[in-house]
Amino acid sequence: MNQPPVVEWTEADQARSARWRSENGAPPPRRVVIADDRTKADDAYKLACEGTALLWRGDFHNARQLLTAMTRRIDRRPRRTPPADVTQAFHQHRAAQNQRARILGMLLVPLDAALAVPLHRAPDVREACARAYGPAEPAREEAAEGADPTASLVSLRELLGLIGANEWRRKGVEIPALGGDRIHPHYGVFSPARGEYVDLVAEAPLPSRQLAFDIGTGTGVLASVLARRGVRRIVATDQDPRALACARENTQRLGVAGQVEVVEADLFPAGRAPLVVCNPPWVPAKPTSPVEHAVYDPGNRMLLGFLSGLGAHLTPDGEGWLILSDFAEHLGLRAHTALLDAIAAAGLTVLERLDITPRHPRARDTSDPLHVARAAEVTSLWRLGRADGDVADSRRDGEG
Known part of the structure; x- marks a missing residue:
């Protein structure tokens, strides 16, 4: 079993080490200095830009204020003019976001063995951390008086993300297609905050109410919508343990667990279904x-895995519903013809394409370097059938 990564630093003339926690897989910092309430924002920002992490030993609220001040300094930097080529603009935007995350991730806070933050005025983060990292270490004897409780280190930015994600899990996301009921996303599982794709599944004509497969179920939102529409049995698959737990919890909460079976699988479960989403x-x-x-x-x-395997998991007159945005096409990352070619190569035919435009605020944000692509985006539900199937309502042009 792989040993967790370790951070090493010197504090009060003593060599120290602690477990490094990073959900995005960032490597442990090589250089660490101690920071506290006396640390100036300009100094912290300079050190972070140079790749030196700051381990915070002061007041927790002051650490949040320092992170805010560092963020302002990043935002004040002159922005590079986006390239005219939208694909290059996308890669430049992602590189800038990654650099921003790296710099702001250099402000670290300690966690003790119980996943609590041993700092003055720190909130109770134990539940949020346990849900992201797993349960705390087993109880052990009290440390000697004056001993440092640091068991692991995490970036403050990540910790605040865990806290925010835990609040979303508690409150949930209202889903109009579920009559206003809420989906509660777990940490690391994509939240259905963009509801237009859910609306497509709620409105498309059902080919059958007997059985459906929901491939890559995530929170279980689409499986739950199908269950509420009267589909008697849905097999929902995912290979992420967090998603599997999340989908099971949501279907139970929504009262459709009797219709939805959540199983671990890479794409398809065994068998065929008249509807595969x-x-x-x-x-x-x-x-x-x-x-x-x-x-x-x-x-x-x-x-491509879904398209290539769909025919083998559809009944002869069944339908596969592919929900896909054309955002990648507007970014020059995927050609529209490539999607149609992949559909044809998989032995499938397009029955219909249902379209919806995005409603999220970023589609109207003209300051976004990717605004042109976001404003043109369309999300589609492609109704696909087997080319050798007995399908009465065939439309093969792919243009809806």
Whole structure:
């Protein structure tokens, strides 16, 4: 079993070490200095830009204020003019976001063995941390008086993300297609905050109410919508343990667990169904954090895997519903013809395409370097059938 990464530093002339926690897989910092309430924002920002992490030993609220001050300094930096080529603009934007995350991730806070923050005025983060990192270490004898309680280190930015995600899990996300009931996303599982794709699944004509597969179920939102529409049995798959737990909890909470079976699988379960639904990641790029796996699909792996395997898991007159945004097409990352070619190569035919435009605020934000692509984005539900199937309502042009 792999040993967790370790951070090493010197404090009060003593060599110290602690476990390093990073949900996005960032390596432990090589250089660490101690910071506290006397640390100036300009000094902290300079050190972070140079790759030196700051381990905070002061008041927790002051650490948050320092992080805010560092963020302002990043935002004041002159922005590079986005390239005219939208694909280059996308890669430049992602590089800038990654650099921003790296710099702001250099402000560290300690966690003790119980996953609490041993700092003055720190909030109770134990539940949020346990849900992201797993349970705290087993209870042990009290440390000697004056001993430092640091068991692990985490960036303050990540910790605040855990706190925010835990609040979303508690409150949930209202889903109009579920009559206003809420889906409660777990940490690292993509939240259905963009509801337009859910509306497509709620409104498309059902080919059958007997059985459906929901591939890559995530929070279980689409499986729950199908159950509420009267589909008697849904097999919902995912390979992420967090997503499996999340989907089971949500279907139980919504009262549809008797209709939805959540199983671990890479794409398809065994057998065939008259309806197979998939909402794969929309952008063919490399994810840099767990939640980004629901947004970025390197090499279109899940998209092409779904298309190539769909025919073998559809009944002869069944339908596959592919929910996909054309955002990648507007970024120049995937050609529209490539999608149609992949559909044809998989022995599938397009029955209909249902479209909806995004409603999220970023589609109207003209300051966004990717605004042109976001404003043109359309999300579609592609109704696909087997080319050799007995389908009466065939439309093969792919243009809806």
